[in-house]
Amino acid sequence: MRKTILIALTLASSSIVTLTGLVLAKEESKDALPLGSISRAEGLEAWKRIEAVVTHPRCANCHVDARAIPIWTPAGESKSRIHGMNIRGGESRIGAETVPCSTCHVTSKLPNPPAPAPLHAGIDWQLAPVEFIWFGKSGSEICAQLKDSKRNGGRDAAGLVEHLKHDASLSGFIPRAWAPGTGRTPPPGTFEDHVRDMALWGAAGQPCPD
Amino acid sequence: MFELTVNGTKHQVDVVPEMPLLWVLRDELGITSPKYGCGIAQCGACTVQIDGAAVRSCQARMADVAGKAITTLEAVGNGKLHPVQEAWIEHQVPQCGYCQAGQIIQAIALLKTIPKPSDKDIDVVMSGNLCRCGTYERIRGAIHAAAEKMGGK
Numbered sequence: 001m002r003k004t005i006l007i008a009l010t011l012a013s014s015s016i017v018t019l020t021g022l023v024l025a026k027e028e029s030k031d032a033l034p035l036g037s038i039s040r041a042e043g044l045e046a047w048k049r050i051e052a053v054v055t056h057p058r059c060a061n062c063h064v065d066a067r068a069i070p071i072w073t074p075a076g077e078s079k080s081r082i083h084g085m086n087i088r089g090g091e092s093r094i095g096a097e098t099v100p101c102s103t104c105h106v107t108s109k110l111p112n113p114p115a116p117a118p119l120h121a122g123i124d125w126q127l128a129p130v131e132f133i134w135f136g137k138s139g140s141e142i143c144a145q146l147k148d149s150k151r152n153g154g155r156d157a158a159g160l161v162e163h164l165k166h167d168a169s170l171s172g173f174i175p176r177a178w179a180p181g182t183g184r185t186p187p188p189g190t191f192e193d194h195v196r197d198m199a200l201w202g203a204a205g206q207p208c209p210d
Numbered sequence: 211m212f213e214l215t216v217n218g219t220k221h222q223v224d225v226v227p228e229m230p231l232l233w234v235l236r237d238e239l240g241i242t243s244p245k246y247g248c249g250i251a252q253c254g255a256c257t258v259q260i261d262g263a264a265v266r267s268c269q270a271r272m273a274d275v276a277g278k279a280i281t282t283l284e285a286v287g288n289g290k291l292h293p294v295q296e297a298w299i300e301h302q303v304p305q306c307g308y309c310q311a312g313q314i315i316q317a318i319a320l321l322k323t324i325p326k327p328s329d330k331d332i333d334v335v336m337s338g339n340l341c342r343c344g345t346y347e348r349i350r351g352a353i354h355a356a357a358e359k360m361g362g363k
Binding site for chain 1: 227228249252265270323333334335
């Protein structure tokens with residue numbers, strides 16, 4: 001019974017997050033640029049930099065499919081492997097059905113400890129929603145997905161930029177990818193570069209490579 | 211200065227914000243059931259309850275747990291033995307005993323989430339708690355027994 005309640009609460013809060021995302025998507029981000037103010041060529045250049053970020057293990061490893069098996073890329077290694085200790089995010093995507101992610105990935109805004117201690121964030125650790133699969137996908141597949149409102153939390157281009165800023169305001173997963181603690185590799189560039197690139201890509205009409 | 215409640219008693223501790231809860235419990239408050247095994251959440255020996263949830267205390271830092279209710283093995287039974295502790299004794303689970311406080315706290319969390327766990331449920335949830343004595347078979351038996359004692363509720 002308690003398990004059912006926990007899962008129901010988790011799914012309910014996921015819906016709230018989705019609804020919040022829908023609302024945010026309708027808000028204009030101060031960082032977003034007017035549609036059409038950036039050329040398609042510049043937009044594709046921006047996408048190349050975005051792709052290098054979203055396919056980086058630091059960002060892709062928790063964007064997994066419905067099996068909800070998080071991926072590890074241990075510090076000093078480039079090959080991915082499944083998360084140890086039988087950890088599964090479950091339908092809740094936060095491990096509520098078995099071991100909550102926050103058992104080890106404790107919610108904290110303090111700087112990340114050095115590898116191999118687990119990473120932390122200012123919001124409860126979780127897998128990305130199941131619609132947002134990045135791990136194992138090509139850059140062009142992720143590009144198509146990112147501009148599809150059915151697979152990006154109902155966000156338009158400005159909403160995606162706002163999502164980044166909102167996550168940063170919570171010391172969430174996205175900006176902390178660039179501050180993963182000693183021994184871990186961050187994605188290329190900086191968080192600010194990524195926000196700027198998302199704005200450029202959005203203003204160019206979200207072009208994707210062929 | 212931070213305030214936290216451990217086993218129902220309020221404490222004030224003068225430590226740096228980054229100090230892990232495990233250090234605070236053992237070195238500042240003298241509560242020694244949570245053990246230092248690895249310091250990186252890979253063994254589970256330091257597991258305690260924070261606001262009722264099992265958490266690796268080596269990863270919870272003081273600034274993040276201030277004001278929260280911490281429960282260690284010393285108080286899980288509210289003055290008597292918890293059914294999981296009783297089952298642990300009946301099944302003679304501990305050998306060297308070093309990991310057992312963490313094992314019991316994790317087992318209590320398991321039974322809250324899954325009142326009648328299967329062997330597979332136990333293996334999945336207890337996989338993050340390592341035992342160098344290899345008491346896993348006994349742990350499994352004790353968890354089944356504790357589930358019976360608790361009525362699968």
